[in-house]
Amino acid sequence: MKNKIRIGALISGSGTNLKAIIDSCKSGKIDGKVVFVGSDNPNAKGLERSKKQKIPTFIVNYTSIIQNFNKNPKKIKIPDDFDLDDVLLKQSLFPFDFEAKKIKAFMITRAAAEAKLLEEMKDYPFDLLVLAGFMRNLTPYFIDRVNPEPENPKIMNIHPALLPAFPGVDGYGDTFRYGCKVGGCTVHFVDYGEDSGPIIGQKTFQINKDDTLETVKQKGLQLEWKLYPESIQLFAKKCLRIEKMTYIQPNNKITKRAVVKIVD
Numbered sequence: 001m002k003n004k005i006r007i008g009a010l011i012s013g014s015g016t017n018l019k020a021i022i023d024s025c026k027s028g029k030i031d032g033k034v035v036f037v038g039s040d041n042p043n044a045k046g047l048e049r050s051k052k053q054k055i056p057t058f059i060v061n062y063t064s065i066i067q068n069f070n071k072n073p074k075k076i077k078i079p080d081d082f083d084l085d086d087v088l089l090k091q092s093l094f095p096f097d098f099e100a101k102k103i104k105a106f107m108i109t110r111a112a113a114e115a116k117l118l119e120e121m122k123d124y125p126f127d128l129l130v131l132a133g134f135m136r137n138l139t140p141y142f143i144d145r146v147n148p149e150p151e152n153p154k155i156m157n158i159h160p161a162l163l164p165a166f167p168g169v170d171g172y173g174d175t176f177r178y179g180c181k182v183g184g185c186t187v188h189f190v191d192y193g194e195d196s197g198p199i200i201g202q203k204t205f206q207i208n209k210d211d212t213l214e215t216v217k218q219k220g221l222q223l224e225w226k227l228y229p230e231s232i233q234l235f236a237k238k239c240l241r242i243e244k245m246t247y248i249q250p251n252n253k254i255t256k257r258a259v260v261k262i263v264d
């Protein structure tokens with residue numbers, strides 16, 4: 001394990017990105033080792049892959065936590081250290097004028113699930129947490145506990161579009177339906193918004209007149225399997241540095257943004 005980073009992974013589905021990461025660790029393209037795989041979905045195919053590789057796995061069933069809350073909100077186990085006001089102030093998953101009751105229910109149910117994730121993850125110390133097709137938004141409750149120093153982010157995500165275009169659950173579909181002539185994928189650090197964190201790397205592909213949604217997805221995934229291991233290796237080599245950029249928008253609003261600088 002000398003000079004190897006410990007990588008934790010969260011998945012929801014087939015786990016082909018996870019496979020690319022595990023293979024890259026084995027071949028030496030990543031100086032790292034996957035130390036656990038967690039999922040919100042008991043049927044995630046990627047869990048089987050992980051078990052075959054003798055990587056510890058666990059499941060936190062988000063769907064049942066949310067269903068139970070909807071049946072009886074009073075019965076939910078809110079973590080003792082959960083501060084709703086703090087989470088509401090920090091989050092940028094929802095606009096401020098979004099229905100308060102819905103945001104509150106979202107944050108409470110997700111924090112209840114996230115407390116279980118944290119509990120499971122306690123057994124496996126890690127340097128980097130990768131979201132590899134994990135289809136759940138993380139709240140500030142979880143992010144702050146995994147990532148107490150925002151200037152040293154340690155949660156990465158892969159997104160199937162060229163961010164900041166097309167955040168959300170269907171990046172390739174949105175790219176294709178919009179009629180884009182170029183598509184792509186993005187690896188970024190996770191912040192309090194949806195697919196809004198500092199960008200680490202991107203790859204692009206052409207969309208031609210004969211392409212279908214299926215071929216677009218295939219082209220994108222092929223690139224994801226290269227981009228994610230490359231980005232993780234940059235992290236392992238300590239080549240990723242966060243810098244603050246300040247700029248004035250056309251409406252004279254001063255904006256501060258964290259960006260990733262790649263250093264040698």
Ligand code: GRF
Nearest residue numbers: 013014015016017133159160
């Ligand atoms: C990928 O397209 C990834 O970008 C997105 O979800 C998909 C996961 O695929 N977040 P897999 O589970 O890695 O095969």
